[in-house]
Amino acid sequence: MTNLLKETLEVLKKYGKSPKDVRWVGSRDERYAITWKEFEKIANVEYDNGYGAQEVAMDLVVVGDDWWLERHEYDGSEWWEFKTLPKKKPDAKKFTKVLASQAGEIGWVTLAEINNNE
Numbered sequence: 001m002t003n004l005l006k007e008t009l010e011v012l013k014k015y016g017k018s019p020k021d022v023r024w025v026g027s028r029d030e031r032y033a034i035t036w037k038e039f040e041k042i043a044n045v046e047y048d049n050g051y052g053a054q055e056v057a058m059d060l061v062v063v064g065d066d067w068w069l070e071r072h073e074y075d076g077s078e079w080w081e082f083k084t085l086p087k088k089k090p091d092a093k094k095f096t097k098v099l100a101s102q103a104g105e106i107g108w109v110t111l112a113e114i115n116n117n118e
Contacts, residue, residue, distance in 0.1 A: 004056060005043040011069060011080045012062075021064045028059040028070065052076040 012018055019036045026033035039062075047055040054073045062069040062080075069080045095115040100107045103114040 001046040002049040004045055004047060005040060007049075008043060008062060008069070008080065011082060015067070015082045017064060017067070023063050023065065025060070025062050027057070028061050049078050050076070054078050 009019070012021070019040070022036040022039075024033045025036060025039040049055075053076050054071075056071055056078060058071050058073065060071050067082065067084045069082055072079055072081045093115075095111050097103060097114045098111070100109045100114060103109065103116070105113070
């Protein structure tokens with residue numbers, strides 16, 4: 001069993017964040033939103049984060065200025081993933097292909113692998 005509030009606080013700390021950095025907590029589509037203080041009151045609950053069914057709402061997010069936590073799961077085992085806004089490098093290369101088949105591949109390839117001849 002895992003405590004959702006403790007788990008969330010541990011992930012925030014791991015990435016150098018604290019509850020003071022949280023702007024809001026809610027759903028990924030922004031239809032639901034509460035403050036961190038409101039979240040603290042309802043998140044101090046135990047759930048089974050092991051394999052089986054995902055218990056925590058799959059669209060739950062914790063949002064800061066340029067970062068967020070989002071729920072992920074594999075076969076019911078669930079956890080928070082920390083995300084930040086991607087930054088474009090000044091020397092980023094242009095690309096013209098986005099499908100694996102355009103490079104003669106079947107799948108599971110990167111943009112660099114697809115566009116290696118350019």
